[in-house]
Amino acid sequence: MDRIIWTDRAGQVKSAFLHAWNSYEKYAWGYDEVLPISVGSTNNFNGWGVSIVDSLDTLLLLGLGPQFDRAMDHVNALNFTQSQHDVAPFFETTIRYLGGLLSAYALIANTLLTRADQLGLALLHAFNTTSGLPAWGVNTVTHRQQNTYSALLAEIGSCQMEYKYLAYLTGRKEYFDTVNDITDRMERAQLEEEEFVRTGGLNGMWGTRWDIGSGESVDQYIAVGALADSAYEYLLKGYLLSGRTEKRLLDMYLAASTTALQNLTYISPTRNLLYITDSTNAYPSHKFEHLSCFFPGLLSLGDKTRGSFGSSYTSLLGPLTPSQLRDRHSIAAQGVAETCWVLYGDNPTGLGSETVLFDRPTGGPTYDMSAGRWWDAIDAWESVGRKGALKGSGKKDKKEKIKMDYTVQDARWLMRPETLESLFLMYRYTGDEVWRERCWKVFEGMEKYSRLGQSGEGGGPKSKNLDDKGDGYALAETFKYIYLCLLDPSESEALLPKDKWIFNTEAHPFPVFEWSERQIEEWGIR
Structure with a gap:
């Protein structure tokens, strides 16, 4: 398609972002988020203006200088203090505030590092627990903690990118040590379960709930979605962010992601x-x-930017060569991304549901848990020399319009960025224009069914019956991924070269760095 058309489309995304941003400025400036239907504001993430800090790098990438300058006036006035009755949620504050400050600093190299260091030190008190796993929340002044009993996998496994990059910038070893201890625990848990993996268990992965006292996983609920998602994300991204020096993170990622493909993919x-x-x-x-x-x-991302698909763990996961393992990851990426898109395309609005329940692969009184497993299907396909089409490979099926083989459990579209992130990465690393076209179609649905008059964007069901929410993550993530996907590839690459920047789980880009030889030796980096 003509480059002029794509440039115009990217401009429409920028205009839509400005519509939402201007509404926040008009009705909720300084508060955390705007309430677009009641035309009000709310403080639900510390009251420090999360929409502002979370959007700093979006403003820079979209070239919105005056808006960025006003945002910086707000940031420079922040002191990250709280009343004695409040606590900052550690996970959200880390990925949104600390991540936002660090990313904007990386893009423009101004005074934001001082603010990030200030916040990083304040949040570090969340780790003052028996095991060293972070409490759910901490008061940034009194250091009082909230919920020191249990933590979610996503919460404990999604602070490493922010704190390690901060350690690199400041030279503070305590930042590195604190979060690296969590990685040590996760690695030990993975290695201790080798025999369980051999006998068909799921413990190349981790349970979602962890006991903060003992520092161990305490349940058998395994997922890559809610409660767990970004912990798996940070293994691969942490490896890439470190200039591929922290090689054990790649091993841990390959073991976990391959286990997910073996046991959870249908x-x-x-x-x-x-x-x-x-x-x-x-x-x-x-x-x-x-x-x-x-x-x-x-x-x-792992398929296209891997240093090596070999791993000390892969012997536990079947007799595959590194190239065969890489190929399976690539095929699965295509297939699952296709399904994420189909769940958007199935709806008249073009917006995807929050949760669906797929029909079981087999019926009857006895349920075979392995029925419909993709890993078994690809084993069978390869055993006959890859003859015929591989089911689940993302190819169009003639039955596609005959029957919906899933039930919608939660029909809301909450302006979440996950599908758009994958559409962007699939386009960036495959160059296939179909992913870019789909990103545009999602934007069209978003504009038609989520946009409000003068008060911004509202997430909600597939109609104008919207939730009264102006989620800051839509400004930080959703608009950003659409914009970057629709930009001309040369412009996107010029802004954020794909081999030099890695996005955290809140879509904040961090620059790839390399630990010094002294740090590797003295800090025990591996």
Whole structure:
């Protein structure tokens, strides 16, 4: 398609972002988020203006200088203090505030590093627990903690990019040590389960709930979606962010992601859609979450930017060569991304549902948990020399319009970025224009069904019956991924070269760096 058309489309995304941003400025400036229907504001993330800090790099990437300058006036006045009754949620504050400050600093190199260091030190008190796993929340003044009993995998495994980059910038070893201890725990848990993996278990992955006292996983609920998602994301991205020096992170990622493909990835019975689900005690639910739609983008990122697909763990995961393993990751990325798109395309609005439940691959009184497993299907396909089409590979199926083989559990579209992130990464790393076209179609649905008059964007069901929410993550992530996907590839590459920048889980780009030889030796980096 003509470059002029794509430039115009990217401009429309920029205009839509400005519509939402101007509404926030007009009705909620300084508060965390705007309430677009009641035309008000709310403080639900510390009251420091999360929409502002979370959007700093978006403003820079979209070339919105005056808006960025006003945002910086707000940031420079912040002191990150709280009343004695409040606590900052550690996970959200880290990925949104700390991530936003660090990313904007990386893009423009101004005074933001001082603010990031200030916040990083304040949040570090969340780790003052028996095990060293972070409490759910911490008061930045009194250091009082909230919920020191249990933590989610996503919460403990999604602070490493921010704190390690901050450690690199400041030279503070305590930042590195604190979050690296969590990685040590995760690695030990993975290695200790080798025999379980050999006998068909799921423990190349981790349970979603962890005991903060003992520092151990305490359940058998395994997922890549809610409660767990970004912990898996940060393994691969942490490896890439470190200039591929922290090689054990690649091993851990390959073990976990391959286990997910082996045990949690299924083919739907009618339309042959590939999806990834969750399980409890190895029993799959066949639920598919929008939150899980980050996974195909992650697989594509690993496939295209890997240093090596060999791993000390892969012997546990079948007799595959590194190239065969890489090929399976690439095929799965295509197939799951296709399904994420289909869940958008199936709806008249062009917007995807929050949660669907796929039909079981087999019926009857006895349920075979392995029925419909994609890994078994690709084994069979390869055993006959790859003859015929591979089910779940993302190819169009003639039955596609005959029957919906899933039930919508939650029809809301919450302006989440996961599918758009994968569309962007699939386009960036494959160059296939179909992903870019789909990104545009999502934007068209978003503009038609989520845009409000003068008060911004509202997430909600597939109609104008919208939620009164102006989520800051839409400004930080959703608009950004659409804009970058629609830009001419040369412009996108000039802004953020794909081999030099890695996005955190809140879509904040961090520059790839390399630890010094002294740090590698003295800090025990591996």
